[in-house]
Amino acid sequence: MMRPLYDWTIRLSDHPRALWALAxxxxxxxxxxxxxxxxxxxxxxxxxxxxxxxxALVAMVASVLGGLLGYAIGAFAFDSIGQPILESLGKGDQMAAFNEKFNDMGFWAVLGAGITPFPYKVITIMSGWTGMPMATFIVTSIIARGIRFFLIAALLWRFGSPIRDFIEKRLGLVFTAFFVLLVGGFLLVKYL
Incomplete structure (x- = not known):
């Protein structure tokens, strides 16, 4: 199922209305x-x-707006739509425990999911379900998705095709390492 979706997505990049497709x-x-x-x-x-x-701007704006849909799914339709989506992603068992701590670390959760390979849709739905303040969600989503999409754009703009393999295979790992170092740095400052 994933391969046809992947191929369809790649074909969209050649379409005359590719920006709309990206959005x-x-x-x-x-x-x-x-x-x-x-x-x-x-x-x-x-x-x-x-x-x-x-x-990058189109991707960021559309992603944040889509994140608001995920937030609405979590806030208004979690039982009928949100829970089945999270269960299909293998996150169903962890929902109750996650909800307890989620809003305490909401900024970091949204930031982490927005820039790392962790499915952003899980965080958007959880943000609505747990009642995260919408302003926190929106601002953090803009920061996270901006970092992710503009960094990809900058790397491709600067290095072109040779960086493609790195982005497709290793950028998720780099984003994850960056996020871990960022959070680790804040924790170090807090506890030292």
Missing amino acids: LVAFIESSVFPIPPDLLMIPMILARPSRAWLI
């Missing part, structure tokens, strides 16, 4: 779609490097 993929990826918009961004930016910043 759609980024929007629905934030609440239900399993393929990240990065896969559409990469060939679009490689084909037209001069549009790298516009492509």
Whole structure:
């Protein structure tokens, strides 16, 4: 099932309305779609490097707006829509325990999911379900998705095709390491 979705997403990058397709993929990826918009961004930016910043902006705005849909799913339709989505992602068992601590670390949860390979849609739904303050959710989503999409755009704009393999295979690991170091640094400062 994933391979046809992946192939469909890649084909969209050649479409004359690729920016609209990117906006759609980024929007629905934030609440239900399993393929990240990065896969559409990469060939679009490689084909037209001069549009790298516009492509990143479209992905960021659409992703944050889609995140608001995920938030609404969690807030208003968790039992009928949100819970089955989280269970299909293998996160069903952890919901109750996660809810207790989620809002205490809400900023960090949204930031982490927004820049790392962790499914952002899980955090958007959980943010609505746990009642995270919407302002915190929106601001953190803008920061996280901005970091992710603009860094990809900057790397592709600067290094072009040679960086593609790195982005597709290792950038998630780099984002995760960055996030761990960031949180670790804050914890170190707090407890030392």
